[in-house]
Amino acid sequence: MNKTMRLTTVLLCAVVAGAAAPALAQSTEVNVYSYREPGLIQPLLDKFSAETGIKANVLFAGDGLLERVAAEGELSPADVVLTVDIGNLVGAKEQGLTQPISTPAITERLPEAYRDAEGHWAALSLRARVFYVAKDRVTETALTYEDIAKPEWKGRLCTRPGDHAYNIGLIANRIAVWGLDKTREWLTAVRDNLAFAPNGSDRAQVKAILDGTCDLAIANTYYMGLMLNNDAEPEQKQWAASARIVYPNAETDGTQVNAAGAFIAKHAPNPENANKLIEFLLSDEAQQLYANANYEYPAVASVQPAELTLSWGMLKASPVPFTDVAAHRGEAAALVDELKFNEGPRN
Numbered sequence: 001m002n003k004t005m006r007l008t009t010v011l012l013c014a015v016v017a018g019a020a021a022p023a024l025a026q027s028t029e030v031n032v033y034s035y036r037e038p039g040l041i042q043p044l045l046d047k048f049s050a051e052t053g054i055k056a057n058v059l060f061a062g063d064g065l066l067e068r069v070a071a072e073g074e075l076s077p078a079d080v081v082l083t084v085d086i087g088n089l090v091g092a093k094e095q096g097l098t099q100p101i102s103t104p105a106i107t108e109r110l111p112e113a114y115r116d117a118e119g120h121w122a123a124l125s126l127r128a129r130v131f132y133v134a135k136d137r138v139t140e141t142a143l144t145y146e147d148i149a150k151p152e153w154k155g156r157l158c159t160r161p162g163d164h165a166y167n168i169g170l171i172a173n174r175i176a177v178w179g180l181d182k183t184r185e186w187l188t189a190v191r192d193n194l195a196f197a198p199n200g201s202d203r204a205q206v207k208a209i210l211d212g213t214c215d216l217a218i219a220n221t222y223y224m225g226l227m228l229n230n231d232a233e234p235e236q237k238q239w240a241a242s243a244r245i246v247y248p249n250a251e252t253d254g255t256q257v258n259a260a261g262a263f264i265a266k267h268a269p270n271p272e273n274a275n276k277l278i279e280f281l282l283s284d285e286a287q288q289l290y291a292n293a294n295y296e297y298p299a300v301a302s303v304q305p306a307e308l309t310l311s312w313g314m315l316k317a318s319p320v321p322f323t324d325v326a327a328h329r330g331e332a333a334a335l336v337d338e339l340k341f342n343e344g345p346r347n
Helices: 038-052 065-075 086-094 105-109 165-178 180-192 202-211 222-228 234-241 271-281 284-294 322-327 329-338
Strands: 029-034 055-060 080-084 122-134 216-220 243-246 257-265
Touching: 029 038, 029 065, 029 271, 038 055, 038 271, 038 284, 065 080, 065 086, 080 086, 080 271, 086 165, 086 257, 086 322, 105 271, 122 165, 122 202, 122 284, 165 180, 165 216, 165 257, 165 322, 165 329, 180 329, 202 216, 202 222, 202 234, 202 243, 216 222, 222 234, 222 284, 234 243, 257 271, 257 322, 271 284, 322 329
Parallel strands: 029 055, 029 080
Antiparallel strands: 080 257, 122 216, 122 243, 122 257
16 A cells, blocks of 8 residues: 555544634544554444444554554544554654553453553554474474574575564564664674575565565564465465474563554544544454454453464563663664664675
8 A cells, every 4th residue: 555545434524614613523433543454443333333333433544553653733633543563653643643541441451562551552453573484494393583593594584674664563572672783783693694685575475485586584473364365376386385384482482562552632623432443453353353354462351362373373472661672672673773674684
């Protein structure tokens, strides 16, 4: 999706020429700004509306929603913002775009590590950053993040650009665990073990495994499910069939995870309905629906991942709180630039 907004449902908005008052509240509606793809989130919102009678008006966009909320200020019609990556969630709070979520579900349903200490955002699902390895060329069944920095992986790794949010989250997690100096040493070795300069999407890395141009790809787990889905293109099923998933650090400090989550906009015209929506999204029903549709991990521990997701193995998530990861994202980005990671191996 490009940067152009796609309005799939008309939003009630008071931002008209000469408007001087905040957006009007509608007792039976909730306005949602969403980075999540329509096909993933719309079924959940339809279920919410059917159960509560509250109509969910949705604006879907690939990016720019936080900037939009900031620009709209008090006139913004946004009640709930659904976004991906912990950096967006923490950043929204830092920019003053949020208000505390008041539904008790946020503390009753979520572990402390998966929510803001003051209730300004909540994780709704988790995505793990794992290794896809070639079935016919890699025999290891257990690997660590440290392992891929070893000489035996020279010329065998591939990943998308280092400054993508997915990789920044992984590097920030390593800084939180190891400190900056050890992470710099590790990332330097990983860079020099790459088969080629980082490019493309997570799915493209798995294609490279089938093509034989790399043996281990760093990618998010749920892409395996999306490529094996009945609706996936036949060639993507071939990519997925060539690889298997290994959860890094499964026997030590755990695999890095990132979050898709939500916050209530500071000037939400319908805060009561916004809290009802977040409460619904944290329910067993909604968590299971989303896990089955997108192959991400439920943020609520009592809900099981999809059967296909479970077939890849058990996730032991890194216990590092998302707020700690977010605190190191700037250092992670600076490290990628310092090492010129995106230019690929040096020797």
